[in-house]
Amino acid sequence: MAVEVIMPQMGESIFEGTVTKWLKKPGDSVDRDEPLFEISTDKVDAEIPSPAAGVLKEIRVEEGKTVPIQTVVALIEAPGTQVAAAKPAATRPSEAPAKPPAPAKAQAPPPQASQKAEQRPAPAPPTPSSAPAPLSETAPPEAAAAGEDEEETVTDDGKRIRSSPLVRRLARENGIDLGTLTGTGAGGRVSKKDVLAAISSGPERPAAEPAAKPTAPSGAPPAQTSPGRVSLEAALPRERIYFGRYEVQPMSVMRQRIAEHMVLSKRVSPHVYSIDEADMTRIAHVREAARSEFEQKHQMKLTFMPFFVRACVDALRDFPTVNASVDGTNVVLHGEINIGIAVALDWGLIVPVLKHAEEKNFLGLQRGINDVAERARAKKLKPEDVQESTFSITNPGTFGGLMGLPIINQPNVAILGIGAIQKRPVIIDDAIAIRSMVYLTLSYDHRVVDGATAHQFMRRVKERLENWTEDVL
Amino acid sequence: MAQVTYLDAIRQAMIEEMDRDPAVLLMGEDVGVYGGAFKASAGLLKRFGWERVIDTPISETAIVGAAVGMSYLGLRPIAEMQFIDFIACAFNQITNFVAKSHYRWGAPVPIVIRGPSGGGVHGSAFHSANPEMYFVHTPGLKVVYPATAYDAKGLLKSAIRENNPVLFFEHKFLYRRIKEDLPENDYTVPIGQAIVRRPGRDVSIVTYAAMVHASLEAAELLAKEGIEAEVVDLRTLLPLDRQTIIESVKRTNKLLVVHEDTRTGGIAGEIAALVTDSAFEDLDGPIRRVTSLDTPVPFSPPLEEHFLPNATRIAEAARDLARY
Numbered sequence: 001m002a003v004e005v006i007m008p009q010m011g012e013s014i015f016e017g018t019v020t021k022w023l024k025k026p027g028d029s030v031d032r033d034e035p036l037f038e039i040s041t042d043k044v045d046a047e048i049p050s051p052a053a054g055v056l057k058e059i060r061v062e063e064g065k066t067v068p069i070q071t072v073v074a075l076i077e078a079p080g081t082q083v084a085a086a087k088p089a090a091t092r093p094s095e096a097p098a099k100p101p102a103p104a105k106a107q108a109p110p111p112q113a114s115q116k117a118e119q120r121p122a123p124a125p126p127t128p129s130s131a132p133a134p135l136s137e138t139a140p141p142e143a144a145a146a147g148e149d150e151e152e153t154v155t156d157d158g159k160r161i162r163s164s165p166l167v168r169r170l171a172r173e174n175g176i177d178l179g180t181l182t183g184t185g186a187g188g189r190v191s192k193k194d195v196l197a198a199i200s201s202g203p204e205r206p207a208a209e210p211a212a213k214p215t216a217p218s219g220a221p222p223a224q225t226s227p228g229r230v231s232l233e234a235a236l237p238r239e240r241i242y243f244g245r246y247e248v249q250p251m252s253v254m255r256q257r258i259a260e261h262m263v264l265s266k267r268v269s270p271h272v273y274s275i276d277e278a279d280m281t282r283i284a285h286v287r288e289a290a291r292s293e294f295e296q297k298h299q300m301k302l303t304f305m306p307f308f309v310r311a312c313v314d315a316l317r318d319f320p321t322v323n324a325s326v327d328g329t330n331v332v333l334h335g336e337i338n339i340g341i342a343v344a345l346d347w348g349l350i351v352p353v354l355k356h357a358e359e360k361n362f363l364g365l366q367r368g369i370n371d372v373a374e375r376a377r378a379k380k381l382k383p384e385d386v387q388e389s390t391f392s393i394t395n396p397g398t399f400g401g402l403m404g405l406p407i408i409n410q411p412n413v414a415i416l417g418i419g420a421i422q423k424r425p426v427i428i429d430d431a432i433a434i435r436s437m438v439y440l441t442l443s444y445d446h447r448v449v450d451g452a453t454a455h456q457f458m459r460r461v462k463e464r465l466e467n468w469t470e471d472v473l
Numbered sequence: 474m475a476q477v478t479y480l481d482a483i484r485q486a487m488i489e490e491m492d493r494d495p496a497v498l499l500m501g502e503d504v505g506v507y508g509g510a511f512k513a514s515a516g517l518l519k520r521f522g523w524e525r526v527i528d529t530p531i532s533e534t535a536i537v538g539a540a541v542g543m544s545y546l547g548l549r550p551i552a553e554m555q556f557i558d559f560i561a562c563a564f565n566q567i568t569n570f571v572a573k574s575h576y577r578w579g580a581p582v583p584i585v586i587r588g589p590s591g592g593g594v595h596g597s598a599f600h601s602a603n604p605e606m607y608f609v610h611t612p613g614l615k616v617v618y619p620a621t622a623y624d625a626k627g628l629l630k631s632a633i634r635e636n637n638p639v640l641f642f643e644h645k646f647l648y649r650r651i652k653e654d655l656p657e658n659d660y661t662v663p664i665g666q667a668i669v670r671r672p673g674r675d676v677s678i679v680t681y682a683a684m685v686h687a688s689l690e691a692a693e694l695l696a697k698e699g700i701e702a703e704v705v706d707l708r709t710l711l712p713l714d715r716q717t718i719i720e721s722v723k724r725t726n727k728l729l730v731v732h733e734d735t736r737t738g739g740i741a742g743e744i745a746a747l748v749t750d751s752a753f754e755d756l757d758g759p760i761r762r763v764t765s766l767d768t769p770v771p772f773s774p775p776l777e778e779h780f781l782p783n784a785t786r787i788a789e790a791a792r793d794l795a796r797y
Contacts, residue, residue, distance in 0.1 A: 164726075164756055165754045165756045165757075166726050166754060166756050166757040167757060169755075185796065185797050186793075186796040186797055191797060192726055192757040
């Protein structure tokens with residue numbers, strides 16, 4: 001059968017891509033994972049590997065054309081097709097080359113974790129126009145005849161889902177939105193197996209859908225749900241949202257991803273917050289003294305951020321459970337310290353990752369922070385730049401916030417919030433002094449990190465900051 | 474216990490019932506002196522005498538008509554059709570008279586009409602028929618079609634003891650091919666009860682008669698591929714054991730109906746309708762059927778082979794269903 005090659009999603013905010021170069025011509029044979037074409041998106045330029053071995057049958061999107069993600073850009077004829085067409089009986093499910101990803105995986109993992117999967121152009125759920133074609137090619141003639149006018153469920157956003165009466169009943173009884181599942185049955189159908197897997201792997205789902213959806217007042221457009229992900233349900237009945245005069249702005253793809261990630265994080269991690277303060281006077285002096293020389297020597301700004309990163313790296317080394325992830329009943333202690341750094345953008349928020357912070361000297365930290373922040377603002381991040389963080393830092397102080405209580409960046413178990421550095425009167429040895437102070441907040445996942453550990457961790461960060469000795473030049 | 478063929482099981486059932494009840498008698502073409510075209514009644518004339526083992530003229534209408542009359546007078550005749558194909562000659566007697574007598578006149582007709590049915594033995598278009606559905610469509614009749622020696626004996630005994638007319642179809646392909654150890658004691662198999670011949674979780678194959686064996690063979694093939702087929706042997710076609718069928722579909726969520734009868738108007742269509750009526754929301758795929766072609770049974774061996782369902786075709790259809 002023909003395997004569809006799709007325009008992959010190369011980052012959270014990416015919704016279209018440009019084919020810059022085809023590395024194969026129609027008729028060329030291609031191996032699985034062999035580079036097939038090059039794309040350019042507003043964030044990433046990349047070579048896209050072939051999803052299957054076979055012969056490039058058809059190129060549907062020419063070089064230079066920009067298409068939405070999930071668009072079929074080419075077809076690959078997988079080997080064995082002729083045999084399969086002539087002898088339909090020989091087609092077995094295991095031979096179907098375009099096996100969609102396992103349903104469990106498609107169930108809205110945190111965006112960062114799912115990006116790895118998105119790098120590779122995984123076969124997309126069939127689009128309305130292309131769905132019948134692969135079916136008639138793969139199924140025996142008899143099956144095609146019987147299956148062609150099989151019932152389909154059409155989701156709000158027009159995606160067609162092939163299923164069966166049983167699957168629809170199971171989905172209804174278990175409150176599962178079929179639009180969020182990837183069908184592994186013949187022709188992309190959602191099968192009993194798929195829906196049972198979704199039921200057993202999704203205990204945190206709401207028990208059942210609300211009995212009746214209140215209809216929107218006239219003029220209110222339907223809220224869009226993103227296919228293949230957990231749809232963001234409205235918290236309020238729609239008539240309580242639409243009143244008076246209003247303007248409706250659809251969420252950008254990035255906004256939707258952020259919203260999903262935040263809801264997911266709050267759902268899976270019981271957040272606890274610890275607040276501490278640190279005296280930054282010494283560091284302020286160090287920074288002030290080194291600033292001009294540093295900027296001249298290294299051609300970049302000297303900020304407070306590397307100081308905080310260094311303090312966190314040292315503290316994380318001492319408290320490995322803070323540098324961890326949770327997988328079911330296992331705590332995964334990470335062997336490297338990769339710091340996610342929240343970068344506010346005009347169009348949203350992204351958390352690029354400073355990899356191997358534990359191996360970097362002060363200069364390396366500052367360079368790395370500047371690099372990812374600049375690339376985030378210039379939309380030049382690669383997918384791997386936003387993956388594999390083990391701990392995150394966010395800096396509400398940049399915008400004047402005294403302190404913030406951040407939401408954990410999954411799959412981390414803690415995030416540090418840095419407030420604004422302000423001069424405040426503090427008492428030292430029974431005297432009132434003017435010091436540069438900062439409020440530090442730690443949001444942590446109480447499943448694995450207890451208050452004692454969190455406060456000891458914060459103590460260590462604070463000590464490191466207040467007793468800074470490292471040479472910054 | 475001795476190994477008993479499907480044919481001998483039928484013979485034993487008749488002997489035991491004639492021993493048990495003097496009202497039971499056998500009549501048909503060549504059932505006496507010759508012992509039946511397939512020797513189903515070999516030795517019965519000697520054992521029970523000419524008054525209870527009656528050779529008749531070549532007239533199925535007369536055989537059935539006489540049986541009805543005898544039954545009105547308190548006898549329990551077994552009427553043999555030498556080949557079931559010729560039951561068509563008695564169609565009017567059976568559908569208009571036998572089936573309606575109890576309803577119309579309050580006069581039950583405790584007769585059994587039995588005969589060799591089915592293909593696979595190169596018997597051609599006049600000696601290979603599966604005419605069961607003409608009668609399944611007729612209210613007032615009971616229709617049974619066993620697949621094993623145990624059931625053949627047990628169901629025939631039940632049919633003879635039944636106070637209303639029973640059509641008892643015997644598959645001639647199974648006559649000497651099926652051999653089983655049968656219990657020595659008197660047992661019966663209730664009419665109207667299907668049986669799960671092989672449990673499975675992936676697809677239900679509902680079938681009867683010779684196709685039970687082809688389906689079990691297909692299930693063996695499928696098991697090697699990891700597909701567990703459940704094989705349901707209907708045993709009785711009328712009244713149909715709906716409960717066993719529905720329960721099986723609820724377990725597997727896929728249904729394949731297999732029969733040797735031709736496709737159009739075969740019981741597969743009836744079962745498909747039954748399941749969509751009663752278990753639509755348990756279906757995870759379309760209902761498929763594997764049947765003979767809509768043609769007379771061909772004489773040519775390769776053509777007959779092409780005409781009949783077989784394990785390969787059953788497995789193919791089940792495999793296709795499993796993909797859903």
